[in-house]
Every structure is written in C-alpha cells, then in structure tokens.
Amino acid sequence: MKVIEARGLRKEFVVRVKAGAIRRQKRVVAAVDGVDLAIERGEMVGYLGPNGAGKSTTLKMLTGVLMPSGGDVRVCGFTPVPQRVKLARRIGVVFGQRSQLWWDLPLGDSFDLLRHIYRVPAAEHALRLDRCRDLLDLDAFMQTPVRQLSLGQRMRGELTAALLHGPEILFLDEPTIGLDVVSKQAVRGFLAELGEKGDTTMILTTHDLADIERLCQRIVVIDHGRVVHDGTIQALHDRYRSRRRVIADFDEPIQTDIRLPGVELESSTGTRLIFAVDEVGPLISQLTQIGSLRDLSIAEPEIEDVISRLYLSS
Numbered sequence: 001m002k003v004i005e006a007r008g009l010r011k012e013f014v015v016r017v018k019a020g021a022i023r024r025q026k027r028v029v030a031a032v033d034g035v036d037l038a039i040e041r042g043e044m045v046g047y048l049g050p051n052g053a054g055k056s057t058t059l060k061m062l063t064g065v066l067m068p069s070g071g072d073v074r075v076c077g078f079t080p081v082p083q084r085v086k087l088a089r090r091i092g093v094v095f096g097q098r099s100q101l102w103w104d105l106p107l108g109d110s111f112d113l114l115r116h117i118y119r120v121p122a123a124e125h126a127l128r129l130d131r132c133r134d135l136l137d138l139d140a141f142m143q144t145p146v147r148q149l150s151l152g153q154r155m156r157g158e159l160t161a162a163l164l165h166g167p168e169i170l171f172l173d174e175p176t177i178g179l180d181v182v183s184k185q186a187v188r189g190f191l192a193e194l195g196e197k198g199d200t201t202m203i204l205t206t207h208d209l210a211d212i213e214r215l216c217q218r219i220v221v222i223d224h225g226r227v228v229h230d231g232t233i234q235a236l237h238d239r240y241r242s243r244r245r246v247i248a249d250f251d252e253p254i255q256t257d258i259r260l261p262g263v264e265l266e267s268s269t270g271t272r273l274i275f276a277v278d279e280v281g282p283l284i285s286q287l288t289q290i291g292s293l294r295d296l297s298i299a300e301p302e303i304e305d306v307i308s309r310l311y312l313s314s
C-alpha cells in the first residue's frame with residue numbers, strides 16, 4: 001500500500017533579484033519542479049541532493065507546512081495542507097534545525113504535553129516512552145530543561161517526541177546534523193531498529209551518506225527541483241559503473257605496465273599501486289608475478305564518489 005504519492009509536485013517562490021544598481025526585479029524560481037514519488041508502507045527512503053536542491057521544500061509540502069504550487073499529493077490518503085490536522089496524527093516530523101520541544105520545560109514535561117495534545121491513551125504513551133528511554137538512553141536528562149540539553153541529547157528527545165503518538169510515517173530532515181560520532185550511532189541504531197519492525201515508513205534527508213548506507217534501501221536524488229535518480233544504491237553504482245579498488249603494497253618500489261580489460265591504474269607511488277577494477281581475480285594473479293607483494297586490500301566503491309559524480313553530471 002502506498003502511503004506517499006506525489007505527481008508533478010511543484011513549488012515556486014517569488015524572489016527579488018538585483019536588476020541594476022538599486023532596482024530589484026521579481027523572479028519566479030521553481031524550488032521543486034515536477035517531482036513524482038510513490039512510497040510504500042514500511043519503506044526507508046533516503047532523499048538526497050546538493051544544497052538548495054529542493055529537499056526541505058518537498059518535505060514541507062508532504063507534511064502540510066507548505067502549499068504546493070502545482071501537482072497532486074496524498075500522504076496517508078490525505079491532502080496535506082487542507083487536512084493538516086488529521087495528517088498530523090499519522091505522521092512524525094524531526095527537522096534537525098528546529099525543535100518541537102518546550103525550551104523552558106524539563107524534557108519529560110514536553111513528552112507529557114505531547115500526550116495530551118495528541119490524546120494518546122496513557123498506557124500506549126508509557127509503553128512507547130519506555131522503549132525510547134531505553135534505546136535512546138534518555139533517563140540521565142529527562143528532568144533537564146530542554147534549553148540546557150546538548151544537541152545530541154536534544155535530538156534524542158526530538159525523535160522520542162516525534163514517535164510518542166505512534167506515527168505511520170516519520171519525516172526526518174537532517175536527523176544527525178551536528179551530532180558527535182556516538183550520538184550519530186545511537187540515532188542510526190534506533191532508526192534502523194524501528195525500520196526493521198516494518199510498520200513505520202521513513203523518508204530522510206541528509207548530507208551524511210553514512211546515514212543512507214546504514215538505513216536506506218532506496219534513494220531518491222533530487223537536483224534543481226527534479227528527481228535525477230530513484231532506486232537502490234546498487235542501481236546507482238551500476239549506472240555509474242562504480243568500480244572496486246585494489247590497493248597493492250610491495251616490499252620494493254615498483255612500476256608496472258599491467259594491461260587488462262576493465263583494469264585501470266589509478267596511482268603509483270613508490271611501493272604502492274592502486275587500481276580501479278571491474279573484476280579482481282585476473283589483476284591479483286598478475287600482481288603476484290611482478291614483485292614481492294607485502295599487502296593487498298580491496299575497497300568497495302564509495303557511495304560518496306558515485307553521489308558526487310551524480311551531482312556533477314545532473
């Protein structure tokens with residue numbers, strides 16, 4: 001069952017641009033320019049794109065914060081802006097840059113208030129909160145006013161706040177931005193576990209590709225407001241012919257003129273040779289013949305490489 005369906009989704013903004021020394025002219029820019037999106041229940045989708053590509057604007061339209069300029073959109077069967085109140089009960093939102101907590105109240109009091117706002121039965125609320133307290137280690141700062149929390153603590157609080165009413169879809173805009181390594185791992189681990197249960201759909205924007213590798217089976221890449229890729233990470237590697245790297249270290253400085261189909265020498269620095277390869281086997285048998293091999297490692301293609309190539313080419 002599809003929980004998000006968008007066809008030709010579009011958002012235009014009117015901006016003022018310089019036209020001469022003093023004069024400013026109005027110009028219409030399409031931040032989102034005809035996006036089609038169909039997301040099934042339980043999917044975890046990474047929504048990627050360079051700065052200004054239109055990611056946040058899309059999420060704002062899907063969550064009922066912004067009115068689209070064109071196209072059709074349904075989320076959980078609702079049209080987001082006119083049915084925003086009904087939709088709010090079915091979705092959870094975490095915008096890394098903004099808070100849904102009460103700054104002056106202890107974190108735990110924000111959770112109580114949210115229970116009343118969403119009218120969640122006490123037992124259900126307690127069950128979900130217990131789980132978050134446990135998995136996100138909240139106990140040490142439940143009584144701390146939100147304004148005194150560190151960013152990592154606050155983000156764990158934000159995630160909890162977004163989940164207490166049991167949403168079907170979780171929208172996450174940069175959920176790990178600015179977090180240290182440990183907090184990032186805690187947040188990713190928590191989201192991965194939530195995703196594995198299969199009843200929460202997640203759509204997440206991030207510039208941290210480790211989030212995507214850990215969490216998303218599918219990625220949608222947007223640039224200049226248009227979708228330029230929609231599929232698995234593997235499909236992206238296939239499309240851009242991402243190749244594995246073979247790193248060979250020799251006991252003595254070495255030069256080689258190995259020529260094999262699908263093998264390219266990327267760098268040669270003294271005792272180290274680095275190759276980009278389609279197939280590892282034939283190269284390795286040649287390497288063992290040309291010198292005394294000290295160490296050999298094979299690196300899988302980096303998602304960063306392929307995404308940056310995609311941004312550059314679109």
Ligand SMILES: Nc1ncnc2c1ncn2[C@@H]1O[C@H](COP(=O)(O)OP(=O)(O)OP(=O)(O)O)[C@@H](O)[C@H]1O
Nearest residue numbers: 013014015031049050051052053054055056057058
């Ligand atoms: N309220 C607004 N008024 C005018 N232009 C806007 C407004 N909001 C966004 N834009 C423009 O729309 C485009 C898309 O912005 P958006 O915030 O959706 O990008 P993004 O992909 O989320 O970027 P980032 O990765 O930097 O957060 C940008 O060019 C931005 O300047």
